[in-house]
Amino acid sequence: ETGVTQSPTHLIKTRGQQVTLRCSSQSGHNTVSWYQQALGQGPQFIFQYYREEENGRGNFPPRFSGLQFPNYSSELNVNALELDDSALYLCASTSRGSYNSPLHFGNGTRLTVT
Amino acid sequence: AQTVTQSQPEMSVQEAETVTLSCTYDTSENNYYLFWYKQPPSRQMILVIRQEAYKQQNATENRFSVNFQKAAKSFSLKISDSQLGDTAMYFCAFMKHNNNDMRFGAGTRLTVKP
Numbered sequence: 001e002t003g004v005t006q007s008p009t010h011l012i013k014t015r016g017q018q019v020t021l022r023c024s025s026q027s028g029h030n031t032v033s034w035y036q037q038a039l040g041q042g043p044q045f046i047f048q049y050y051r052e053e054e055n056g057r058g059n060f061p062p063r064f065s066g067l068q069f070p071n072y073s074s075e076l077n078v079n080a081l082e083l084d085d086s087a088l089y090l091c092a093s094t095s096r097g098s099y100n101s102p103l104h105f106g107n108g109t110r111l112t113v114t
Numbered sequence: 115a116q117t118v119t120q121s122q123p124e125m126s127v128q129e130a131e132t133v134t135l136s137c138t139y140d141t142s143e144n145n146y147y148l149f150w151y152k153q154p155p156s157r158q159m160i161l162v163i164r165q166e167a168y169k170q171q172n173a174t175e176n177r178f179s180v181n182f183q184k185a186a187k188s189f190s191l192k193i194s195d196s197q198l199g200d201t202a203m204y205f206c207a208f209m210k211h212n213n214n215d216m217r218f219g220a221g222t223r224l225t226v227k228p
Contacts, residue, residue, distance in 0.1 A: 033215070033216070035218075040220075040221075041220055042118075042218035042220045043205070044218075045216070045217065048215060056213070058215075088157060090159065092216075102149055102164055102216075103159075103161075103216055104161075105151075105158055105160075106158070107157050107158045108157045108158070
């Protein structure tokens with residue numbers, strides 16, 4: 001069983017730039033969620049993708065967008081980066097239809113915006 | 115909106131002793147799930163234990179057990195026979211039934227001392 005994998009592990013960007021983070025879901029999982037974890041805080045829900053469509057969104061502006069592909073992998077795109085976007089971005093997958101199925105997380109991408 | 119509160123930012127325990135981490139949550143839902151996740155320095159969120167709200171019996175996983183008080187909206191985690199490898203951030207999380215959107219508390223940093 002392949003777990004959730006994220007790339008890259010670390011990334012440094014400049015304010016105003018755009019970034020794309022990638023996630024491969026665990027085998028057998030069809031739903032991907034993205035979380036932002038600022039230093040010293042709990043993960044905050046960004047959005048979730050199911051069947052290649054956004055299926056729930058947290059309190060994040062439209063410059064945070066995503067995609068899900070037919071193989072259930074996903075991308076998180078952030079435009080016009082701000083300093084406060086510096087955080088650990090976690091991807092998690094689960095199997096929709098198993099409603100008590102917990103999220104399985106990747107190791108995250110550490111984004112630093114300077 | 116659902117909120118999860120962890121009132122203990124940091125805790126420590128001697129190896130082999132028992133420690134309890136607190137969590138309270140606020141919801142108007144009747145069907146939901148609660149989780150404890152562990153995040154070691156490796157950054158990956160690892161599921162420790164889960165509880166279905168409709169079950170009165172407290173969940174147990176080896177050295178980990180919960181005290182679920184639905185009326186009080188309390189969900190504490192007890193770690194028995196603490197081990198050095200238990201040192202990590204611990205996050206309490208809430209998920210509504212029929213919804214894969216998981217909400218996290220701010221976390222408790224647990225240090226197990228030799």
